Amino acid sequence: MDKNIIQKLAAIVGEKGVISAKDLLENYSHDEFPLPEIWKLPDAAVKPRNAEEVSEILKLANKEKIPVTPRGGGTGLCGGCVPQNGGIVLLFDNMNKVLEVDPDNFMVTAQAGVMLRDLYAQIEKEGFFFPPHPGDETAMVGGVIATNAGGARAVKYGTIRNFVRGIEVVLPGGDIINLGGKFIKNSTGFNLLQLFIGSEGTLGVITKAVISFLAAPKETATLVVPYDTIQDAIGTVPAIMKGKIVPLAIEFIEEDAIAITEKHLSKKWPVRDAKACLVIILDAASREEVDRLTQAIADIALKNKAKDVFIADTKTREKEILDFRSSMYEALKPNLIETLDIAVPVSEIAAHVEAVHRIEKEQGLWIPTYGHAGDGNVHAHIMKLGLDQKIKKDWQKIYPVVRKLIHEDAKKRGGMISGEHGIGLIKREYMLDFLGPKQIEIMRSIKSILDPNNILNPGKIV
Numbered sequence: 419m420d421k422n423i424i425q426k427l428a429a430i431v432g433e434k435g436v437i438s439a440k441d442l443l444e445n446y447s448h449d450e451f452p453l454p455e456i457w458k459l460p461d462a463a464v465k466p467r468n469a470e471e472v473s474e475i476l477k478l479a480n481k482e483k484i485p486v487t488p489r490g491g492g493t494g495l496c497g498g499c500v501p502q503n504g505g506i507v508l509l510f511d512n513m514n515k516v517l518e519v520d521p522d523n524f525m526v527t528a529q530a531g532v533m534l535r536d537l538y539a540q541i542e543k544e545g546f547f548f549p550p551h552p553g554d555e556t557a558m559v560g561g562v563i564a565t566n567a568g569g570a571r572a573v574k575y576g577t578i579r580n581f582v583r584g585i586e587v588v589l590p591g592g593d594i595i596n597l598g599g600k601f602i603k604n605s606t607g608f609n610l611l612q613l614f615i616g617s618e619g620t621l622g623v624i625t626k627a628v629i630s631f632l633a634a635p636k637e638t639a640t641l642v643v644p645y646d647t648i649q650d651a652i653g654t655v656p657a658i659m660k661g662k663i664v665p666l667a668i669e670f671i672e673e674d675a676i677a678i679t680e681k682h683l684s685k686k687w688p689v690r691d692a693k694a695c696l697v698i699i700l701d702a703a704s705r706e707e708v709d710r711l712t713q714a715i716a717d718i719a720l721k722n723k724a725k726d727v728f729i730a731d732t733k734t735r736e737k738e739i740l741d742f743r744s745s746m747y748e749a750l751k752p753n754l755i756e757t758l759d760i761a762v763p764v765s766e767i768a769a770h771v772e773a774v775h776r777i778e779k780e781q782g783l784w785i786p787t788y789g790h791a792g793d794g795n796v797h798a799h800i801m802k803l804g805l806d807q808k809i810k811k812d813w814q815k816i817y818p819v820v821r822k823l824i825h826e827d828a829k830k831r832g833g834m835i836s837g838e839h840g841i842g843l844i845k846r847e848y849m850l851d852f853l854g855p856k857q858i859e860i861m862r863s864i865k866s867i868l869d870p871n872n873i874l875n876p877g878k879i880v
């Protein structure tokens with residue numbers, strides 16, 4: 419990048435706010451997608467302090483036709499914040515303040531660079547509860563809104579989309595607009611707020627957000643329910659819902675994912691000899707209500723071929739189980755190629771997971787699988803290892819075949835490419851097939867109206 423541009427950026431954000439040394443830029447060349455083939459160094463990383471500075475950066479970038487890629491915590495799993503064409507990466511480290519916790523309206527106002535762990539801490543300190551919980555708490559407010567993040571608790575409360583009430587956005591041309599606000603209902607024209615949620619930094623830069631929270635549940639309980647087959651485990655989910663119980667989370671985990679996490683943590687999972695387990699989390703306003711729901715679920719599970727029901731009856735036991743579930747990704751990470759994020763109808767989960775294992779056997783690549791059973795979101799993990807747990811020599815050749823076959827199965831079942839991670843760089847190839855040409859044309863038209871010079875996160879989604 420021209421020295422002149424670096425100087426202009428420094429004039430906007432201050433000398434300390436511009437990083438252009440190559441060795442320091444490496445951190446911003448990738449997210450959590452593991453394959454270095456897609457990584458790309460930016461020419462500069464820039465740390466604006468407010469929306470006005472973001473606006474000045476975008477005006478400069480537009481004039482000079484420089485690509486700009488917003489980056490949150492860099493925890494994305496599909497290359498969304500990878501600066502594919504180089505240029506500027508926008509960092510939000512200097513926009514990391516929770517501006518207000520408003521207990522009367524049950525809303526928090528936060529800058530884009532607030533990490534989720536800090537957002538939870540502020541909200542919980544005031545005695546409230548923010549349900550969306552994507553697994554990595556170093557993700558930032560701007561990033562989780564830009565990906566419409568989900569997580570385990572989406573069963574009861576939905577994804578982040580359901581909680582964002584307002585955002586401040588800087589458009590690619592530099593205009594600053596405010597969408598929505600501190601209100602719940604809004605039928606005022608097209609819903610542009612929802613258009614920007616999940617737009618993965620391609621339509622505008624989110625600088626601030628108003629987000630709803632709830633009263634904290636007084637009590638919770640966590641159950642681990644082992645089964646002999648994935649079909650029996652998944653078959654229990656509609657039975658629970660028909661019993662008029664909506665748990666906070668219903669996760670499924672298969673035996674392979676449990677075994678590798680046990681090895682990674684040197685800790686034992688609380689139940690043995692299960693092909694698949696459900697992990698069910700309940701929340702309620704009183705101990706009596708949680709106990710009633712726990713008993714009702716245990717009865718339903720046992721009627722649906724559960725081998726046993728393990729109830730974590732202390733906070734310590736509950737934390738151990740949830741920490742174990744959160745460690746699965748770390749256990750798989752060293753040999754991971756890709757975490758798929760397929761969404762299927764809940765009734766199709768078991769058949770889809772069976773198809774994954776058929777493909778695993780046919781192609782010889784190991785694919786441990788777990789996911790969100792309550793909302794049909796399946797995370798199949800394509801590994802570099804063969805079924806014998808040794809590096810499969812030709813994994814580079816088999817990987818594209820495996821992911822194609824798994825996506826074909828998802829499509830056949832009425833599923834979708836991404837339930838919560840987004841499209842980023844690596845899933846674009848499936849967009850046309852799943853959405854068809856008209857939807858892609860509409861998305862491209864929207865992009866070109868808002869970003870005619872295609873400077874903002876170019877090459878992502880469509």
Ligand SMILES: Cc1cc2nc3c(=O)[nH]c(=O)nc-3n(C[C@H](O)[C@H](O)[C@H](O)COP(=O)(O)OP(=O)(O)OC[C@H]3O[C@@H](n4cnc5c(N)ncnc54)[C@H](O)[C@@H]3O)c2cc1C
Pocket residue numbers: 449450487488489490491492493494495497498499510530551552553554556557558559560561562563564565566567568569570618619620622623624625747748838839842875878
């Ligand atoms: C261990 C682990 C567990 C995970 N579990 C879940 C899960 O359960 N559910 C889930 O949904 N996800 C999960 N994820 C994925 C990831 O955490 C989410 O996609 C998260 O929302 C990304 O946020 P981020 O701040 O890290 O964004 P980044 O990875 O930095 O960026 C993601 C996208 O958002 C855009 N973006 C970032 N900031 C802005 C901004 N201010 N304005 C406009 N666009 C912006 C980027 O350009 C990019 O396209 C997990 C990831 C890991 C590593």
